[in-house]
Amino acid sequence: MPKIVDHEERRARIVRAMVDVIVRDDFTGVTMREIAAAAGYAHGAISRYFPNKQALLVAAFTHLFTEGNYRVADETRELRGLTALEAICRSTLPFGEAGRENARVVTAFWSYTDLDPQLRELQRSNYLKWRELYRKVLMEAREDGELDEASEIEAAINVITLRSVGWQMHTKLLPEQTTDAAIEADLQSMLTELRGRRQK
């Protein structure tokens, strides 16, 4: 009887090994053989799923993005408006050790998007997907009267995404100054700005 191989599980394991390798080392110099070893497979097993490093990099990107999107969708299912926005930001800003680790992964990936049009397109479509999500909760916030009346949706989306991208880079460049307290202060300041609470 032939051995049953869970191809999805194998693919996932290889992709996770790939993400680890990218974070720990520099991907450029890493061979397919080394990635296979990190995943615990022979070189032949890995090339069956991913013919080259490019294919693996695309898979790792997609995995990371999808995972992040699912996690946030899951955590905000019951929420709407600014409450949903705050939950999204708590999940995506580099809070805690896990958040900092994630920011390191994300910025490591940025390094490859300039070198490769396919990866850049992935990064771009992921960025647009996040902006859509922010648009959705901001529209809800406006409906519910939570938003500053002077605030425009497109400008508010920028306020959120620019800060989010900024914190990723900040985490990479100044890890010692990336504290939960600093991020929390910035998040509160952003929410205050959106609520326009000061006008009252």
Added chain:
Amino acid sequence: MPKIVDHEERRARIVRAMVDVIVRDDFTGVTMREIAAAAGYAHGAISRYFPNKQALLVAAFTHLFTEGNYRVADETRELRGLTALEAICRSTLPFGEAGRENARVVTAFWSYTDLDPQLRELQRSNYLKWRELYRKVLMEAREDGELDEASEIEAAINVITLRSVGWQMHTKLLPEQTTDAAIEADLQSMLTELRGRRQK
């Protein structure tokens, strides 16, 4: 009589060619010979100044950062406080075609900083230099009573730098949505936030 060679001029010309090559193409695959050709020199002439691509990349980074710092210092010499801050932001945010081009150069360089500790250190020290400049003008703003009393200097520095980094990435990912009007709206919103005008 030996021909007089302006070595500084040669170095500068090679570095500028290098910056062009990075923006236009992918640096990874470019040879020293091609960079020499772009600068209008023979291969031998370039390796006399820069033994390898790594040395050239460091020089190009340093050139870009220094140029930006000088330009801003020059434009804000007579200004202080929030007026100086606004002038700095006008000079560094991706306003106009020149600003957009600069953002493309900057994000192209980011791609190399993860792959190389020396370049990452350059990026980090440049980031710290900008934060120092923001600290200086924010302290002046506080002295002159321009700042929201509730605003803390460190948090305000974050508000500025996160946005600035965010706009660079935004320009790269969504060039069609990077308009002067959008940047201007964001700049004004930031200045309002720092002034805490709404409290009055």
